[in-house]
Amino acid sequence: xxxxxxxxxxxxxxxxxxxxxxxxxxxxxxxxxxxxxxxxxxxxxxxxxxxxxxxxxxxxxxxxxxxxxxxxxxxxxxxxxxxxxxxxxxxxxxxxxxxxxxxxxxxxxxxxxxxxxxxxxxxxxxxxxxxxxxxxxxxxxxxxxxxxxxxxxxxxxxxxxxxxxxxxxxxxxxxxxxxxxxxxxxxxxxxxxxxxxxxxxxxxxxxxxxxxxxxxxxxxxxxxxxxxxxxxxxxxxxxxxxxxxxxxxxxxxxxxxxxxxxxxxxxxx
Numbered sequence: 001x002x003x004x005x006x007x008x009x010x011x012x013x014x015x016x017x018x019x020x021x022x023x024x025x026x027x028x029x030x031x032x033x034x035x036x037x038x039x040x041x042x043x044x045x046x047x048x049x050x051x052x053x054x055x056x057x058x059x060x061x062x063x064x065x066x067x068x069x070x071x072x073x074x075x076x077x078x079x080x081x082x083x084x085x086x087x088x089x090x091x092x093x094x095x096x097x098x099x100x101x102x103x104x105x106x107x108x109x110x111x112x113x114x115x116x117x118x119x120x121x122x123x124x125x126x127x128x129x130x131x132x133x134x135x136x137x138x139x140x141x142x143x144x145x146x147x148x149x150x151x152x153x154x155x156x157x158x159x160x161x162x163x164x165x166x167x168x169x170x171x172x173x174x175x176x177x178x179x180x181x182x183x184x185x186x187x188x189x190x191x192x193x194x195x196x197x198x199x200x201x202x203x204x205x206x207x208x209x210x211x212x213x214x215x216x217x218x219x220x221x222x223x224x225x226x227x228x229x230x231x232x233x234x235x236x237x238x239x240x241x242x243x244x245x246x247x248x249x250x251x252x253x254x255x256x257x258x259x260x261x262x263x264x265x266x267x268x269x
Contacts, residue, residue, distance in 0.1 A: 014046040036060040079123040110233035205265035
């Protein structure tokens, strides 16, 4: 969902003929190294063919035939390793237009809190039609459950979820109760699945109420040495975590952004 949102934003910029804005957005992304976009009629929208080739565009232009073939298999997406090393991935996403991007696997893996090998395995699982159908169905099922189905189910059975989680002693963060051993949390009648990194971040916030916590402190608490300098992994992880904690955006924020400084948890008065 995060990756497709990023690519959709690039597509929107290109539709406005904002070449400079499109290129600036790509260059600022730690995940997307370069991209190419075709309109529904097959005409190349970005990078514009009449322009002098930018060095950033060279990898996708050189692989144009390969990417078109990959895009034919995209329903709605398809990925494959750019080379044997697995350090980069070609990823094509089809809507009304087609966008193919060269992705930095290490940085993208950091966003999803998985290893590069795990990410490669998951995104390139669709090497055969059978596996592709299995992966797409699974991905869609996860998306549907996370956005709608599980919310309905959990709201119909809040007592059952509470009873199960209450067997473990958790810690509180405002109206949120976190159960580290189960990697779960409760917020009002919403049961939330967490990752180990989510728990580490939330525990650090709970230990420092009202304090502004720097990004470096949060990297040390949740990533240790497993992060790249200048990475945006923390920012993307916080975005994802906020969506988990308040999917309908109706509750007070658990994590506040302190621009230029870091983040803060302020307990409700």
